[in-house]
Each structure stands twice: as structure tokens, then as C-alpha cells.
Amino acid sequence: MPVITCIEDLRRLHERRTPRMFYDYCDSGSYTEQTYRENTSDFDQIRLRQRVAIDMTGRSTASAMIGQDVAMPVALAPVGSTGMQWPDGEILAAKAAEEFGVPFTLSTMSVCSIEDVSEHTQKPFWFQLYVMRDWDFVKRVIERCKTANVSALVLTLDLQLLAQRHKDLKNGLSIPIKPTVPNLVNLATKWAWIRAMLGTKRRSFGNIVGHVEGISDMTSLAIWAAESFDKSMDWEMVKRIKEMWGGPLILKGILDPEDAKLALNVGADAIIVSNHGGRQLDGALSSIRALGPIMDAVGGKVEVHLDSGIRSGQDVLKALAMGAQGTYIGRAFNHGLGAMGQAGVAKALEVIHKELDTSMALCGRTRVTDLDRSNLQVPEGFAGRWA
Ligand code: GLV
Numbered sequence: 001m002p003v004i005t006c007i008e009d010l011r012r013l014h015e016r017r018t019p020r021m022f023y024d025y026c027d028s029g030s031y032t033e034q035t036y037r038e039n040t041s042d043f044d045q046i047r048l049r050q051r052v053a054i055d056m057t058g059r060s061t062a063s064a065m066i067g068q069d070v071a072m073p074v075a076l077a078p079v080g081s082t083g084m085q086w087p088d089g090e091i092l093a094a095k096a097a098e099e100f101g102v103p104f105t106l107s108t109m110s111v112c113s114i115e116d117v118s119e120h121t122q123k124p125f126w127f128q129l130y131v132m133r134d135w136d137f138v139k140r141v142i143e144r145c146k147t148a149n150v151s152a153l154v155l156t157l158d159l160q161l162l163a164q165r166h167k168d169l170k171n172g173l174s175i176p177i178k179p180t181v182p183n184l185v186n187l188a189t190k191w192a193w194i195r196a197m198l199g200t201k202r203r204s205f206g207n208i209v210g211h212v213e214g215i216s217d218m219t220s221l222a223i224w225a226a227e228s229f230d231k232s233m234d235w236e237m238v239k240r241i242k243e244m245w246g247g248p249l250i251l252k253g254i255l256d257p258e259d260a261k262l263a264l265n266v267g268a269d270a271i272i273v274s275n276h277g278g279r280q281l282d283g284a285l286s287s288i289r290a291l292g293p294i295m296d297a298v299g300g301k302v303e304v305h306l307d308s309g310i311r312s313g314q315d316v317l318k319a320l321a322m323g324a325q326g327t328y329i330g331r332a333f334n335h336g337l338g339a340m341g342q343a344g345v346a347k348a349l350e351v352i353h354k355e356l357d358t359s360m361a362l363c364g365r366t367r368v369t370d371l372d373r374s375n376l377q378v379p380e381g382f383a384g385r386w387a
Contacts, residue, residue, distance in 0.1 A: 004339075004347050007311045007332045014085070014338030017193055020186045021171035022084040026334045029278035030163035035286065036278025039309030042286040046318045047377040051364030059366045061357055065326035066152055066248050066269050066303060068124075071101030072353050073368060074316055076345075077277075077307050077330035078128030078154060078252075083111025084175060085338040086193070087200040091120045093337055096345035098123045100353075105154055105328070108141070111175075113206030114148045124151030128252065130159065131230045131237060137212050142244050153245045154272070158253030160233050162225040163280045173222075175204055196341075238266050252307065253280075255290045257297035260304075270303035270326070277308050277330055285384070288319060292383045295323040313355025317363070321371040322378075 004010060015023050029036020061072035076097050082089040090112035097104035098121050105126040106117050117125060127150045132138055145153065177183050187194060197203065205224075212228070230237070242249050251263045252272040263271045273291050275284045287308040295304060306319040307328035319327045329352065336348030360368060363375045 004351065006351060007335060007348060010332075010335040010339040010344055010348055010351075013340065013344075014335040017190065018085050018338040019177065019183075019190050019193060021168070021173045021177065021183070022081065023338065024167040024171055025081060025165070025173055026079065026085060026331055026338075028165050028167045029282060030165050030280060031282035033278060033282065035275050035282050035284050038286040039275070039278050039288070040311060042288050043309055043311075043315045043318055045379055045382060046288070046322075048314065048317065048359060048363055049375050049377055050362060054364040056361040056364075056366055059357060059361055061353060061360070061368045063325070063368050065103060065305065066250065068103065068151065069101075070103065070326070072316070072356060073320060073324075073326040074310075074349070074352055074356075075103040075126070075305075075326060075328050076105055076333050077328035078105040078107035078110075078126075078156070079330045079334055080107050080109030081111060081175065081205075082107070082334060082337065083202055083206075085334050086341050086344075087196045088112060088202055089334075089337050090117055092342035093333055093345045094121045094125055096333075096336075096342050096349065097125075100346065100349045102349065103152075106150075108207055109205060111202050111204065111206055114141075114144050114150065116202065116206060118148035118150075121149065124149045126150065126152040126154050126250070128154040128156055129241070130156055130225075131233045131241065132212070132228050133230045134212060134228065138241070139244065140211065141207065142241075145245070146247075150247075152248040152250055152269070153241070154250045154252050155238065155241055156252045156276075157233075157238070157259075158255070158274065158276050158280050159225070160229050160231050162222050162229075163282065165279060168222065235262055235266055242266060242268075250305070254294065255281075255284055255287070257293045260294045260297050260302075264298055264302050268302055270305055271298070272305045272307050272328065273324070274307035274328075288315075288322070289383060291319065291322050291324060292378075310352075313352045313357070314359050316352060316356050317359050317368075317371060318376060320368055321373060321375045323373075 063073040094104040108130045248269045250270045251268045254271045305326040306324040336344035
């Protein structure tokens with residue numbers, strides 16, 4: 001068993017064990033990958049304020065996200081094709097999240113279905129929705145969520161169309177993998193993954209296959225998104241979804257203060273400041289840079305979460321101290337999954353928890369809920385003056 005000290009250790013193992021096309025799908029951004037890179041490098045710009053001689057006994061990372069108790073405010077983000085990073089990936093990740101006491105969010109584009117995850121877990125989980133042109137599908141999916149153990153709907157607003165990720169095209173990303181020479185050469189080094197994959201029946205998009213009519217090609221997320229996602233989605237449709245669902249609604253993909261105010265108007269229970277992990281609008285601000293102005297714009301009237309760029313407990317601490325009430329990890333848990341299955345996701349959560357707990361103590365705080373801007377040293381002009 002290798003000694004895992006940080007998320008980067010899990011990333012390296014993930015890269016070694018998982019077929020190239022799926023690893024690359026997870027760990028890339030769109031176009032030049034500027035936003036993808038800045039999501040992490042901007043976290044590095046912020047420093048933590050070291051405080052000493054403060055009683056650090058009785059610490060707690062416990063908190064709440066949309067009124068649900070969490071062991072730490074770090075949810076697992078919706079990530080498409082997680083069940084290709086490791087067989088039955090979404091079920092394994094949901095179990096690890098449940099054991100740890102943090103929310104798991106299932107993607108519309110998951111391999112394991114809503115029903116699969118519900119059957120294999122006890123606690124409620126969250127479901128991320130893409131709005132499709134086929135509103136019957138949207139209605140049915142919402143009904144399936146109500147029947148299953150889904151306690152919040154996470155509506156993604158920044159992917160009506162898919163931005164290009166160069167590596168996916170170069171790798172010929174598809175599910176199942178096409179038997180081309182480069183793919184077969186790469187697969188020849190991934191025996192553990194192949195063996196495990198042969199042991200599951202879940203090898204396609206479980207929420208879609210058998211549930212949507214008239215889709216010509218389900219092997220490619222890019223083709224399917226182009227054919228099926230509703231390009232006309234707007235705030236009126238967000239309201240319609242909210243009514244159809246009737247439960248807690250989280251809006252994901254807010255990066256602009258004006259949009260944050262509009263999200264407030266439709267009555268979202270929380271918003272997620274996110275640029276889709278740098279996978280959509282390349283050239284957009286990093287999430288952590290966008291967070292401050294959004295906090296100011298909503299003025300505490302809606303709960304704000306942050307996604308994109310979190311790879312450590314120190315990052316979580318920075319986002320919380322800037323005002324976010326919750327955070328999400330996507331790649332970080334997928335690295336754990338690809339490295340070591342369910343135990344790897346648990347490891348990713350454990351690593352982040354320890355980093356958060358230790359850093360919080362060294363900042364002189366004993367509760368994550370007490371973190372605030374005074375715990376940070378933020379460079380002047382960090383949020384930027386953009387004309
Ligand atoms: C889907 O959510 C993707 O980013 O590929």
C-alpha cells in the first residue's frame with residue numbers, strides 16, 4: 001500500500017491506473033486551459049494568517065450545507081463518467097461520502113444511475129441536472145429523483161453547449177472504448193482496471209440509456225450534448241424546474257455578480273460559484289477570484305458555495321474564510337477513485353479533512369464556522385478591477 005500524503009499522490013496513481021482517455025477527460029480544461037490552471041494558481045496567491053498561543057482543543061469541522069449537517073463543508077461535485085475512472089465509481093464514491101458524512105452529488109452524465117446509487121446507499125444524496133430539449137426526459141428524471149433518495153437538485157447553468165477539450169478529441173473519447181491501435185496499446189498497461197470493469201454491468205450512461213428517445217450516438221458526450229441539451233435554457237426555465245422539483249435547489253455555474261443576483265430572484269437555496277473546473281469558458285475568472293464580489297453582491301441573502309480548483313484543506317479554508325458556506329471537490333475525489341476505488345475516495349476526504357483541521361488550528365480557530373476574512377492575507381486587488 002503506497003503512502004498517500006496528499007491529493008497529488010492520488011492523482012499520480014489515478015493517471016497510472018486508468019485508461020488515458022478517461023484520465024484526460026477528468027483532468028483537463030477547455031481550449032488553452034488558462035481558467036483550469038488559474039483555478040488552482042489563484043488559490044496559491046492567498047496566504048493564511050498564522051496566529052499563536054490560542055487554545056486549539058475541542059476543534060470541529062462540522063457545519064451545514066443547505067441546512068443539512070456535514071462533517072466538513074466539502075461535498076463531492078457532480079462529475080460525468082465517474083464510473084469510467086473506476087468501475088461502479090459513482091456507487092463507491094457515494095458510499096465513501098456517506099461514511100464520511102459529506103454530500104455526494106450524482107451527475108446526469110453518470111455511469112451508475114440514480115436508482116443504482118439509491119439502492120446502494122442509506123443517506124440522501126444530491127442530483128445534478130442538465131436541461132435537455134426533451135422536457136419529458138427532464139420531468140421523468142425529476143420524478144425519478146423524488147422516488148429515489150435525492151434531497152437536493154443541483155441545476156448546472158454553464159453547460160448548454162460543450163466547450164472543446166482538445167485531449168478528448170485527440171484521444172477519441174468514447175464509451176465504450178473503440179478498439180483502435182493507440183487505445184489497445186494504452187489498455188495493455190491497465191490490467192487492474194480491465195479486470196474490475198469486466199466485473200460490472202455498468203458501462204454506459206445509466207441515467208440516459210433506456211430513458212431518452214431519438215439519440216443517435218450515446219458513445220460520445222460531445223455529440224450527445226450537442227444534440228440534446230436545451231440551448232434556449234433561461235431564467236424562466238430555471239423557475240419552471242424549481243416548481244417541478246419543489247425541493248431544495250442549488251444553482252451551479254454562477255461566476256458573475258449580476259447572475260448571482262438573478263439567482264437570488266428565482267429563489268435558489270444556494271448558488272455554486274463555479275466555472276465548471278475550467279472546462280467551459282476558457283479565459284473566465286477563477287472561482288476563488290470571483291467569490292469576493294459575488295459575496296458582496298448577494299449580501300448574505302443566499303447561501304454561497306464554491307467549486308473549481310480545490311485540491312487541499314488549505315484551499316477549503318481559504319474559500320470558507322472568503323465567505324463560502326460550502327465547497328466541492330471533483331477531480332480530487334476522482335483521483336482517489338481512480339487510484340484506489342472507494343478507499344481512495346475515503347483517503348481523499350481524509351487528506352482534505354486533516355489539512356483543513358490542522359490549518360484551521362494554526363490560524364487560531366477551532367471551528368470552521370468561525371473562519372472569516374481576518375484569517376487570510378489577500379493580495380491587494382485580488383478580485384481585480386476589470387473594465
Ligand atoms: C461535463 O459535465 C463535462 O464537463 O464534461
